[in-house]
Amino acid sequence: MRRSNQPAPVILILCLALSSLAWTPWGAIYDSARDERSVGDQAADKKISLSIKGGLADKDSKLALKVHVYCFLKHVYLVGAINDQPFRAFAVKTAKGTEGVKQVTSYFKPETDTTADDLELAAKVRAELIGNGDLSSTQIEQEVMNAEVVLLGMVRSQADAALAVKVAKGVKGVKKVTSFLIPPK
Incomplete structure (x- = not known):
């Protein structure tokens, strides 16, 4: 009997399951566990x-x-x-x-015609937030409209909120940063 070069069905199923982790209850559990809220x-x-x-x-x-x-x-x-x-x-x-x-x-x-530019800028801001080793950026949401960044979410501390604003302002092309980041009370 000739052996196929294709992966075994079990390995293929496992890979598919792991690649879609973000869309499973396990992904939701992870998101919940890293959130600052109860x-x-x-x-x-x-x-x-x-x-x-x-x-x-x-x-x-x-x-x-x-x-x-x-x-x-x-x-x-x-x-x-x-x-x-x-x-x-x-x-x-x-x-x-x-x-x-x-x-x-x-x-x-107001609506603008900068959607593609804003998406690119949002990706750059996101990368900088995630790449900053001193910042817990997992709960920071962002919106970019006409090169103006809005940061939203729960952060660990006021220092994290200030650092997130500083990082976002440092991204080339960002005109303004508005923060609605909430530190613990």
């Missing part, structure tokens, strides 16, 4: 953000894609490049009316 706070925040996203999508699914919803410790952040003023107001009203929300912060910019 599991209960994470669940409450996720419920709030999904409720708001659903409300926005019910109103106008196309415009809803332009508003990014983040929630940390029941504080909602609405970030996006969107020109539609009534939809901006609707997004804020929806967030404020969502059960469990304590505070809403909106950061809207």
Whole structure:
């Protein structure tokens, strides 16, 4: 019997399973474990953000894609490049009316034609944040709009928040950095 040069099915299945770890419950467990919030706070925040996203999508699914919803410790952040003023107001009203929300912060910019440049800049900022050995950047989210960086998330300390801003400002092409990073209280 001639032997095939293809990997054994068991090895192939194992490789596929490991390559998709981020999409399994194990990836979710890892994300939860490295978060500064308790599991209960994470669940409450996720419920709030999904409720708001659903409300926005019910109103106008196309415009809803332009508003990014983040929630940390029941504080909602609405970030996006969107020109539609009534939809901006609707997004804020929806967030404020969502059960469990304590505070809403909106950061809207006019739409621009810099999507490709912003994606490239976002990748550079992300690489610098991850590459900085003194910074725990695993929980830092970012949005880039017209070369302006918005940092969001939970960090270990005020020093980490300041360092993240410094690192982002140091990336060539970044015009401005706005931080909504939250250190422990």
